[in-house]
Amino acid sequence: MGDGKRDNSEALKPQAYLKEKQSRVEEALARFLPAEDVFPPVIFRAMRHSVLAGGKRLRPILCMAAAEAVGGEAETVLPVACALEFIHTYSLIHDDLPAMDDDDLRRGRPTSHKVFGEDIAILAGDALLTEAFHLLSRSDWRATLPPERLLAVIHDIAAAAGFRGMVGGQVVDVQSAGKAVDRETLHYIHTRKTGAMIVVSVRAGAILAGAAADAVAALTAYGEQAGLAFQISDDILNVEGDARRLGKTTGSDAARGKITYPALMGLAASKRKTRRLVRQAVTSLKDFDHRADPLRWIATYIIQRQS
């Protein structure tokens, strides 16, 4: 077509899939969050401000796509997908606090503490983390999500979100700011701070859909590879991306003294590493049929957005 857009049904399919899933997630997040007119209103405004600020919804979509890849229903795992997004959002609110990264903007909007003050931002994060476990343990899903399986997933998610995963990664991240950091430490930060929640998103979807142990293992490998690729590509975008697309300032990591893959191993090597990880992620899915295509698309999308 004359305007340069591709009219290719194969290329549109991934976009249509992601868009459809994204809108299911947006609808469910709004439904699972408390209304704004309950007392005390400020905490609900703060929770909604950060959760409903857009974003890729990568973790919920990975959770649903993993359930589908093993023959399950995306709709069944939707509450778990939303709980994962609550936890992701709480971590962003706390990461942005003045005592942490001190960020004023997130996805192009003022961060929670800029709008509501530090005290309410801390409490909004606390409320979202707690609400994730409230949502996960609701009796509404007992008919489709067996208690034993749900408990195993709650355990997995808590491991990924806590000091074994995300919190542990953030601790090392804040302690490394402005210091010379080696590759091992950077790898530790990335696999914990971002990687753990991405891996558990994939695992949760698969486990809840009743996947066999070998399928869960393959999907775990996929999650580890795609998760790390995603984080390195985020580093690359921070160096050379455009600020409008990221919703934050380009080069902000460097300005803050944060170590990144491009800074440590160079831009070209970082891009090569991303491509290699995405190939490995796709290879991890070799025993899955077409129902794992969305997971393959998501991995490929990671390379596309950085090129």
Place this chain on the structure above:
Amino acid sequence: MGDGKRDNSEALKPQAYLKEKQSRVEEALARFLPAEDVFPPVIFRAMRHSVLAGGKRLRPILCMAAAEAVGGEAETVLPVACALEFIHTYSLIHDDLPAMDDDDLRRGRPTSHKVFGEDIAILAGDALLTEAFHLLSRSDWRATLPPERLLAVIHDIAAAAGFRGMVGGQVVDVQSAGKAVDRETLHYIHTRKTGAMIVVSVRAGAILAGAAADAVAALTAYGEQAGLAFQISDDILNVEGDARRLGKTTGSDAARGKITYPALMGLAASKRKTRRLVRQAVTSLKDFDHRADPLRWIATYIIQRQS
């Protein structure tokens, strides 16, 4: 006896019970917390600093005593009791932050952010809240704590800890500081901020021990009455108690512009209200046999410590 101590086996029994339970909790908390030599050490030091700082262990003991009151084993609910203490401790760490109450001392020791910095204090709180749900969902207790019951308790605890309970109470508390507050608002703060977790501690013990619905209802009433009595007596101690026993400065609530029951309704009326609530709490247990005695002792202890 010559030194004025009472040598009365009936009077010693409650003390012996509480002391024995306290030491079981201390031992289990230390065991359930990660060791300090795991990477990154600072987060584990911070978690242990606040959890192992002593304290009455009221919530864990209430949980165990409620299980015993309905014929269950205290030992069986010990992990849940410890998870409740993790959540209580996380809330203290975040409440003490400069953006909240800005407290330098807690139980006579420097608060988390004074020792580890604000960033690590926020993350230590986050880690403890998350670890509570990790502990609750461990497969180790499946033999003694049925999954369906455990999920119901996880749901109850998340409700009590989040915006419906503790976080909601703290939001109204920080927003009320320095303002004229009416009785209704003070009641809202007390029942949410402290009351909700005390009530759920009692309920969790009873539900996990397989209590019938009417027993759970009676114990819920006990928890509400004893919980509010406990909070009002804390207010009273803050006004007239001695600083050494509290581990914080007497009159600190007033200095900070925080409203308290004594400030709102007077000291004498506050003490009368506490005594009435404790009587009601004991009456709520009228259909329970001697196995509920520890719950009766705990309620009575609330009056004793303020006289």
